Amino acid sequence: MSGDVAVLGVGMHPWGKWGRGFATYGRIAARAALEDAGVGWEEISSVVGAQTVRGGYPGYVAGATFARALGWQGARVASVYAACASGAQAVDTARAQILAGLADVVLVVGADAAPKGFFAPAGGERPDDPDWLRFRVLGATNPAYFGLYARRRMALYGDTPEDFALVKVKNAAAGALNEFARYRTPVTAEEVAASAMVADPLRLLDICATSDGAAALVLCGMEYARRRGVRDPVRIRAVSTVTPTFPRTVLDLPDIGTDSAVAVEPAPEGFRASIARAAYEEAGVGPEDVSLAEVYDLSTALELEWYEDIGLCGPGEGARLLRSGATGPGGRVPVNASGGLASFGEAVPAQAIAQVCEVTRQLRGRAGRRQVPGARVGITANRGLFGHGSAVVAVR
Incomplete structure (x- = not known):
């Protein structure tokens, strides 16, 4: 192309x-x-x-x-x-x-x-910054935010803390094989369950560090x-940098005076799903073509959301897909073969580039013990504050 x-x-x-x-x-x-x-x-x-x-x-x-x-x-x-x-x-x-x-x-x-x-907003008091508002007005730091997403999945789909823990177990096992990862020790579900509660239902080992x-x-x-x-x-065949469409379907505070303007008809999907769809459309591929994915696992529960948003399964089916082994080593479409943020921690401006580094190594066949056999198409996905979408499709 x-x-x-x-x-x-x-x-x-x-x-x-x-x-x-x-x-x-x-x-x-x-x-x-x-x-x-x-x-x-x-x-x-x-x-x-x-x-x-x-x-x-x-x-x-x-x-x-x-x-x-x-x-x-x-x-x-x-x-x-x-x-x-x-x-x-x-x-x-x-x-x-x-x-x-x-x-x-x-x-x-x-x-x-x-x-x-915790990350703090840069530059002092900024009442037009959604991060500042969440932190100072609501006391909702990022882990609290992640906990809301987790509770929502539990209420809507019946996900359990045990499901979330399995994401950490999978990613920690992959990270143990990655020389660039910060945390390189395998973790058991029992260790996740025994770690400190941070934002119910998420425990310390459910949430990524800052690095x-x-x-x-x-x-x-x-x-x-x-x-x-x-x-x-x-x-690199596609890069999606789309913004949300009305109505917003993510848990976020209003962006001051902007959310009242309806620019288009209501969206049939959530913001994260639209990020992946735009990338697939530009690349001329679909979820069925994907060999592996690197997604932004800020928390274990959010990784399950990404399975659904990038089209690996239907809404509410993320935990079942995980338990089937499809997203693990040797599965149909390994997710976060790098170890993800669970193993790296978050270095904000570097992480989306690191995702492309991992996909490139996998498509080259040079990922060592993490190698996904026969990898031909990879997708990366995350989203940034204030409506920044992010997905990259790479092929070989």
């Missing part, structure tokens, strides 16, 4: 709490991606940085920050912020530059040095890949 771009290289800095600045993590991931691609830094014509608002001014101008860390060489730069969807928005920006003929080969980098504990980490990609046009002698690269 004319809209394809090739993934020449992938690179990551291990997740954890390392006590360094985000630019250091980003530089290391970028160097790894350049080495994987066999491309010199001087050959990069554009750098797109996924922003980290917690990194001060350098975080707001992440593209230039990463370019400076690698050494000024005249590349075009761009910086993108879309909360948890920042990495996918950065991929989309790079893809647009390549397809428009503005750049031959683009470096995409996301990195974060996350604080310990430092970085991920990077080297993307190029198909002709550039052929000139480099790369005959069958992994290709």
Whole structure:
């Protein structure tokens, strides 16, 4: 397809709490991606940085920050912020530059040095920020938010805490095989059930941590890949960055004066489902074609929601799909073969890029003991605050 771009290289800095600045993590991931691609830094014509608002001014101008860390060489730069969807928005920006003929080969980098504990809104009091409102007015930190989703699934579909625990068990087993993961110890359902209650019904091991980490990609046009002698690269075929449609069907506070305007007819599906649908439509594939998926498991219960939203099963069937083994190793469509956020923790602007790194390794057949046999199509999915959708479809 004319809209394809090739993934020449992938690179990551291990997740954890390392006590360094985000630019250091980003530089290391970028160097790894350049080495994987066999491309010199001087050959990069554009750098797109996924922003980290917690990194001060350098975080707001992440593209230039990463370019400076690698050494000024005249590349075009761009910086993108879309909360948890920042990495996918950065991929989309790079893809647009390549397809428009503005750049031959683009470096995409996301990195974060996350604080310990709950994320707090950056920049002081911000009454127009849904995060600030949730935290300060309702006292609803992210884990409390995740607990509401979990309770909703229990009420609507009969999901149980035992179902949620099995997601952690699956992802921890995968993360134990991933050298970039922060948590690399298998976990039992009994250990999940014995961990501290955080936001009923979710326990400590049901909820992802906050982490430092970085991920990077080297993307190029198909002709550039052929000139480099790369005959069958992994290709990004679709990037979905859609917004919700009325009525909103996610648990969120009103975006001040914007929710009263009805722009279109009521949507037949929820926001997360529309994110995946847009990606499938652009890529010309469907859920039945997917070999593996990387989804944003902020909590164990939310992973089950994603099964349904990306079309692996019908509404309310996520727990049954999990218990069937379909989403685990050797299953019909493994989900979070990387270990997911359960194993990595959340480094906000890097995670969507890390998802593409994992899918690329799987489609190349280079995922080691995590390898999904015969992987040909992968989808990534997450969503960011304030209506940012995020899904990427990659093929080989």
